[in-house]
Amino acid sequence: MPNIRLIARLDVKGPNLIKGIRLEGVRVLGDPGEFARAYYEQGIDELLYVDAVASLYRRNNLVEIVRLASEHVFVPMTVAGGVRSIGDVEELLRAGADKVAINTAAVRRPALIREVARRFGAQCMVLSIEAKRVAVDRWEAHVDAGREPTGLEVLEWAKRAIDLGAGEILLTSVDREGTRSGFDCDLVRCVATAVPVPVIASGGMGLLEHLREVVERGRADAVAFADVLHYRRLSLGQIRSFALDAGYCMRRHAA
Amino acid sequence: MPPDVVVLDYGMGNVGSVLRALAACGVAAELSGEYEAIASAGRLILPGVGAFGDGMEELGRRGLTGPILAFARSGRPFLGICLGMQMMLSVSEEFGPVSGLGLIEGTVRAIPNRGSNGQPHKVPHVGWNRLVPCNGSAGALLDGIGPDAAGYFVHSYSAVPDSPDHIAADCDYDGCRIAAVIRSGALYGCQFHPEKSGPTGLRILHNFLSLG
Numbered sequence: 001m002p003n004i005r006l007i008a009r010l011d012v013k014g015p016n017l018i019k020g021i022r023l024e025g026v027r028v029l030g031d032p033g034e035f036a037r038a039y040y041e042q043g044i045d046e047l048l049y050v051d052a053v054a055s056l057y058r059r060n061n062l063v064e065i066v067r068l069a070s071e072h073v074f075v076p077m078t079v080a081g082g083v084r085s086i087g088d089v090e091e092l093l094r095a096g097a098d099k100v101a102i103n104t105a106a107v108r109r110p111a112l113i114r115e116v117a118r119r120f121g122a123q124c125m126v127l128s129i130e131a132k133r134v135a136v137d138r139w140e141a142h143v144d145a146g147r148e149p150t151g152l153e154v155l156e157w158a159k160r161a162i163d164l165g166a167g168e169i170l171l172t173s174v175d176r177e178g179t180r181s182g183f184d185c186d187l188v189r190c191v192a193t194a195v196p197v198p199v200i201a202s203g204g205m206g207l208l209e210h211l212r213e214v215v216e217r218g219r220a221d222a223v224a225f226a227d228v229l230h231y232r233r234l235s236l237g238q239i240r241s242f243a244l245d246a247g248y249c250m251r252r253h254a255a
Numbered sequence: 256m257p258p259d260v261v262v263l264d265y266g267m268g269n270v271g272s273v274l275r276a277l278a279a280c281g282v283a284a285e286l287s288g289e290y291e292a293i294a295s296a297g298r299l300i301l302p303g304v305g306a307f308g309d310g311m312e313e314l315g316r317r318g319l320t321g322p323i324l325a326f327a328r329s330g331r332p333f334l335g336i337c338l339g340m341q342m343m344l345s346v347s348e349e350f351g352p353v354s355g356l357g358l359i360e361g362t363v364r365a366i367p368n369r370g371s372n373g374q375p376h377k378v379p380h381v382g383w384n385r386l387v388p389c390n391g392s393a394g395a396l397l398d399g400i401g402p403d404a405a406g407y408f409v410h411s412y413s414a415v416p417d418s419p420d421h422i423a424a425d426c427d428y429d430g431c432r433i434a435a436v437i438r439s440g441a442l443y444g445c446q447f448h449p450e451k452s453g454p455t456g457l458r459i460l461h462n463f464l465s466l467g
Contacts, residue, residue, distance in 0.1 A: 003382050003429070043453070045383055045407075070275050076407060076451050094271050098409075098451065121305045123379045123409045167379050167411075196368065198377045221377055251383035252403040 003249040004215055005045040005222035006239060008229055009202060010035060012065060012081075013052045019230055021178035023130070023146040026052065029230050033068050039229065040073040042236040045251055047073065048101070048170070048200075048224050051081030052145060063095045070096025080128050080170065089116055093124070101126035101170045104143040107150050107157075110164055117165025126200075127166040129154055131187055132174045139187050146174035158191050169195065170224070173203035180206025180227055188218030200224050208234065208242040215248065259297035260284040260464065263323070265313045267338065268302040269450070276450035280461045293322040297331060298464065302450075303338030307347040307363060307412070310338050311355065320356065327358050332466045333442045340437065340444030341414050349412050359439045361416035371430025379411045384426035384447070386435050386455075393423035393436055396443055396462050404455040406435060406447030413446060441466070 010032050011018050017032040029035070036047055047069070051062050062079050069077065079092050080101035089100050106113050106127060117125040130146045131139040131154045139154040150157075158169050171191055173184035183204040192199040201220035204210060205228050214220045228234040243250055262273050264286045277284045277300075284300070285292060293299060301323065303310050314320050327333055335343045344355045347363035355363070370376045383405040388397055408426070413433045416422055423443075424436035437444040443463065449456035 003384070005382050040453070070272060072279070074272075074276055074279065074451060074453055074457060076409070076448075093269060096269075096272050096275065098269060098272070119305075122411070123381065124304065168381060196375065196378060198379070198381050221381070251405040252385075 001247045001249045007046040007048050007224040008039040008044045009048045009224040009226040011050045011052045023177050036069045036073055046076045048078045066097050067095040099124050099126050101128035103128035107143050113161050113164040113166050122165050122167030125166050126168040126170050127161040128170040130172050130174050168197050169199045176204030182210040183214040185213050185218040188220050192219040261292050261296035262286050262300045264288040267310050268304045273302045273450045290322045299326050299333050301335045301339035307349040308353045310342050330441050334463050335444040343444045344414050358442050359416050359421050363412050364415050376429045380428050381409045386424045388424045389422050398462050406452045408447045
């Protein structure tokens with residue numbers, strides 16, 4: 001049975017936790033620190049912070065947010081958005097992050113993947129892919145919060161990044177993100193069954209059944225969700241019980 | 256009273272997270288890469304994230320290998336975490352062979368890229384796995400840790416001590432048994448990250464801080 005991780009995705013703009021639909025149309029939800037702390041106490045396996053506007057403004061404001069969270073959140077934290085250099089990674093890791101997920105900067109200069117993996121280990125270097133379906137079984141990687149196409153076919157890009165040293169793939173379906181209509185399981189399966197490193201599926205969780213689909217059909221190694229938690233449509237306890245009942249091998253409770 | 260707990264700073268690893276987890280256990284640990292701090296420490300923690308060879312090279316370059324060995328011989332409690340645990344062994348196959356600290360006889364080997372059923376599985380091994388104590392040898396380190404308790408693992412290599420007596424707890428990764436806690440006397444190593452393993456990890460750190 002698969003061993004999966006449950007990841008809370010926290011999209012941040014400035015000081016606020018936000019939530020959009022297909023990474024756009026942002027709604028402000030509140031203080032990311034309060035949400036992070038609540039999810040930790042409810043037993044989340046991992047947190048994923050995404051700076052929603054970092055690459056547009058060429059800066060990263062998550063350092064302070066991560067630093068504050070790390071005082072009372074003792075599970076792994078990944079930071080995505082606006083990570084462009086070894087110096088950025090160093091600063092985030094010092095603040096309490098464990099991994100960085102890089103999209104735009106890796107597309108612009110793939111050698112960055114090798115540099116980060118070499119300096120901090122492959123486990124720290126997560127390749128973030130924002131995928132849009134462009135044909136029946138074809139997806140294109142996008143940058144700048146799903147706005148800019150790159151011409152890169154998703155699976156080819158993932159494989160190339162892994163050759164360069166990426167130790168994990170954060171795979172966001174822009175088409176499904178924030179829609180609660182279920183994960184793009186074809187996309188997840190296409191990548192997760194073809195690469196040797198773990199794949200985090202993100203975008204589309206609305207129902208418990210969606211979790212089963214993305215794990216069993218999509219073969220996701222980890223599942224990230226935002227909307228269902230932020231709007232309290234599902235509790236972490238419900239999600240974990242469902243996964244345990246489905247027979248997945250996972251952390252049983254917050255203890 | 257001077258800080259009793261020293262977290263070794265050698266330029267590798269998530270020392271900030273380790274310090275904050277210790278703070279949550281009520282201990283203001285000292286982060287140091289100085290010989291004097293190690294020599295006078297009551298307890299020493301060797302964290303680490305990254306490649307084995309880089310870690311050993313940094314320890315050597317900073318003149319820390321000797322002080323660590325001297326500390327370990329003194330019988331005071333020592334905890335290696337992740338790479339820090341792996342460096343406690345004699346040798347690693349990661350980009351090697353590369354010699355380790357040799358505190359516990361054994362080899363650091365790549366995690367097999369297939370599970371026990373012969374199917375390929377993901378490496379690095381990233382995730383939460385249940386900690387299974389072996390032959391009661393974890394001592395007080397796993398006090399209060401329930402049968403469902405899990406640790407957060409992230410690694411591509413794992414420690415294989417020559418003597419199974421040194422494996423105090425292990426975990427199952429897709430049919431592969433992976434050493435989760437190793438021990439020789441007052442020397443302990445955790446392959447998982449206690450500082451990132453929620454309340455279970457904090458309890459293990461608390462136990463380490465309470466060892467007599």
